[in-house]
Amino acid sequence: MIEHTYIRGVGSYLPARVLTNEQLSETVDTSDEWIRARTGIMQRHIAAEGQNTSDLGYRAACEALDDAGMEAGDIDLIVVATSTPDLTFPSTATIIQERLGIRNGAAFDVQAVCTGFIYALTVADAMIRTGKNSNVLVIGAETFSRILDWNDRTTCVLFGDGAGAMVLSSTPSKAENAGKGIMNTFIRSDGRHKDLLYVDGGPSSTQTVGKLRMAGNQVFRHAVKELSDSMVQCAAGVDIAIPDIDWFVPHQANQRILEAVAKRLDLRRGQVVSTVAYHANTSAASIPLALDVAIRDGRIKRGHKIMLEAFGGGFTWGAALLDY
Numbered sequence: 001m002i003e004h005t006y007i008r009g010v011g012s013y014l015p016a017r018v019l020t021n022e023q024l025s026e027t028v029d030t031s032d033e034w035i036r037a038r039t040g041i042m043q044r045h046i047a048a049e050g051q052n053t054s055d056l057g058y059r060a061a062c063e064a065l066d067d068a069g070m071e072a073g074d075i076d077l078i079v080v081a082t083s084t085p086d087l088t089f090p091s092t093a094t095i096i097q098e099r100l101g102i103r104n105g106a107a108f109d110v111q112a113v114c115t116g117f118i119y120a121l122t123v124a125d126a127m128i129r130t131g132k133n134s135n136v137l138v139i140g141a142e143t144f145s146r147i148l149d150w151n152d153r154t155t156c157v158l159f160g161d162g163a164g165a166m167v168l169s170s171t172p173s174k175a176e177n178a179g180k181g182i183m184n185t186f187i188r189s190d191g192r193h194k195d196l197l198y199v200d201g202g203p204s205s206t207q208t209v210g211k212l213r214m215a216g217n218q219v220f221r222h223a224v225k226e227l228s229d230s231m232v233q234c235a236a237g238v239d240i241a242i243p244d245i246d247w248f249v250p251h252q253a254n255q256r257i258l259e260a261v262a263k264r265l266d267l268r269r270g271q272v273v274s275t276v277a278y279h280a281n282t283s284a285a286s287i288p289l290a291l292d293v294a295i296r297d298g299r300i301k302r303g304h305k306i307m308l309e310a311f312g313g314g315f316t317w318g319a320a321l322l323d324y
């Protein structure tokens with residue numbers, strides 16, 4: 001059993017088009033004031049016509065490979081977290097595998113909605129530590145704009161499109177990074193809450209793609225509790241105390257959720273990375289997108305301990321503790 005899964009590189013990609021709250025309020029009965037006050041969101045990125053989830057994921061993957069100093073051919077597994085695949089099948093992971101020119105290894109999607117990246121990371125970590133794979137590309141990529149009901153102001157203001165990626169490896173990039181990497185992951189789900197957050201279509205049930213439906217205020221209450229609990233359990237599993245963690249990179253659903261969780265865990269001001277104002281909720285892409293922003297602007301450095309956490313449809317939730 002290999003002891004550590006190393007984080008070799010991180011990358012992200014946002015589509016060029018920005019849709020501001022002001023612009024949205026021209027077509028939907030909402031306002032910049034309401035959206036900012038209730039969610040913290042100011043704008044979101046929207047994929048161009050013909051630009052699919054695999055296109056966003058491919059761009060993020062190229063950035064992560066570049067950051068890792070690795071070639072696509074080094075990768076022997078791709079795990080894509082998405083709820084908005086290009087097609088019902090084949091998987092978005094195999095589409096990206098083909099674009100990257102990878103002819104070996106395997107590629108598959110995981111679907112855990114907004115918790116998708118934590119689930120994908122957990123799978124990749126297990127594959128590396130059991131010796132099945134050596135270099136794994138984990139991608140969170142979404143085009144939620146395609147499953148929104150643009151007439152429903154309670155949901156359409158909340159989401160955006162984007163992608164983030166991470167290259168994980170059984171070997172560190174430098175000797176000084178030995179012993180670092182993924183410290184622990186924690187995933188859970190509870191299918192009883194399906195009706196509070198779901199998409200009302202699918203190949204088997206309606207033969208349509210469907211639109212996102214959410215009872216937002218009920219989701220909010222569950223999210224705050226489960227997010228706090230999962231971080232505590234994830235840290236306790238490796239005997240780390242919450243105050244010893246440098247950064248918290250949460251799934252970016254709502255600034256008020258981020259603040260409620262921070263208050264519950266008594267986190268220090270400025271310790272929580274927030275990109276929700278600029279990206280909105282990009283579901284499985286939101287954690288690697290936020291992580292990439294904080295690494296590139298110099299806040300997160302090698303050697304820092306980072307807690308990732310997410311909550312999403314299912315319900316699903318989880319956390320991952322990294323020694324970056």
Ligand code: ACO
Nearest residue numbers: 030034038113114153154157216217219220253254312313
């Ligand atoms: N603009 C103006 N008014 C609005 C809007 C809008 N965009 N949306 C709702 N309202 C109105 C409602 O109609 C309601 O009006 P009423 O009182 O006259 O009936 C009022 O605002 C309050 O609505 P609430 O739903 O109670 O507002 P709340 O404070 O709960 O905020 C929100 C809603 C932002 C959706 C919040 O509940 C939330 O963020 N929930 C969690 C979302 C989340 O974390 N999802 C999980 C991840 S997503 C995934 O997995 C896909």
